[in-house]
Amino acid sequence: MRCPFLREAQVKSCQASPFRKMIVRGDETDGERCTSAGWRDCPAARQLSEEHPSRTRCPFLHESLVQYCGAAPVARYVPYSESAFSLCGGDSHRYCEAYLGVAGSPAPAAAGRAPAGSAWGIPVPGWLWFAPNHTWLDETEDGTCHVGIDAFLVRILSPVDRVQFLTTSGIACPAALIGCGPLDVTVVFPNPLVLTGVNGGLRAAPGRLAADPYGLGWLFAGRPARRETPATAGLRRGAAAVEWMESEVVRLRETLEAPAGRPAPGEARLAADGGLPAEGLARLLPRPEALALLHALTHAR
Ligand code: SF4
Incomplete structure (x- = not known):
């Protein structure tokens, strides 16, 4: 499923200008010079020559399809053929x-x-x-x-x-x-x-x-x-995953409460309610015990 924020738009830009600025189609105002005979008065177009120019439309007006992210604070238009938004399509x-x-x-x-x-x-x-x-x-x-x-x-x-x-x-x-x-x-x-x-x-x-x-x-x-x-x-x-996770919580709690691993006074290995291991437990345990615990958790099969 493609991202709901992926947008497509038809944009136009001027190929006669040294600066490329894309304008979304539909933003044009009546009497726009580029799409009327008035393009001949454009200083940028006059600098370049076109052999058989159209009377009604500037030959340097370029239109293309682009994509952009509707969730980004500033829209960055990317030509449709480029792969910048390939991940957004899935x-x-x-x-x-x-x-x-x-x-x-x-x-x-x-x-x-x-x-x-x-x-x-x-x-x-x-x-x-x-x-x-x-x-x-x-x-x-x-x-x-x-x-x-x-x-x-x-x-x-x-x-x-x-x-x-x-x-x-x-x-x-x-x-x-x-x-x-x-x-x-x-x-x-x-x-x-x-x-x-x-x-x-x-x-x-x-x-x-x-x-x-x-x-x-x-x-x-x-x-x-x-x-x-x-x-x-x-x-x-x-x-099945919920059941397994519950058993993991219980298993760890029993390990922490076992007589051999009984915490020193004042050492909070379990959260205040006694149900979950304390947040950041690995740093609270002596290093050998912490390494053994992490090894047991991350190497379980
Ligand atoms: S950049 Fe992110 S939010 Fe924007 S269209 Fe792509 S996947 Fe969606």
Whole structure:
């Protein structure tokens, strides 16, 4: 499905002028010189010669079809033949910053897609596939895939300080290094994809990963790599994903409350209501314990 903000327009411009300014057709006023016999009085047209000029219309008036983004604060017209808006014509628009800024993030469920669920307050969008190692996949009808890490893992890592992409192109299991404080954790999506892009903006603004894990915090874009290994192999979604996420919350809570891992007095490993792990838990734990916990979460199969 194409982006609802992608617009097309017929524009005109002057090829005799040293400066190219595009004007959307329909903005012309009565008596416009370019589309009347008055063009012969135009100083710009007079400097150039045309062998068999039309009497009624300037030969240097050029009209073309362009595309532009209706969600951008300033319209930038791009010739229809260029590929600048190629992502806007498909389902990838659901991860566009301009689109999410207007439509809200995560992108609203498209028709026919399950609505968002929740497990102990952790959002579990119904249209996403979840892997046991807390990565998610959005595979849409046009075959585009987006990959990220889920809100549960993000809560433990939050705030995220660094994002480094370990795979950027070709056929690979998408892998990224996520850094929070002195800790680095490698996250690998379990199934191979043909990688077509990464969310490079996260390098400069890694905080987006924690602020919006299912929208602006996406990590990789791609397509399914092989028919015999579907991108969704071994993943769950919908009610099964909610049930699994609930079990993950309970499992972690029991680990944190177990006698061997009983927190020192005053050390808040669980949120105030005692249900969820504390935000930024990885930084609260002793380093060996934090690394063991992150390894267990991100290497689960
Ligand atoms: S730039 Fe983004 S919001 Fe604008 S048309 Fe393309 S996908 Fe839509």
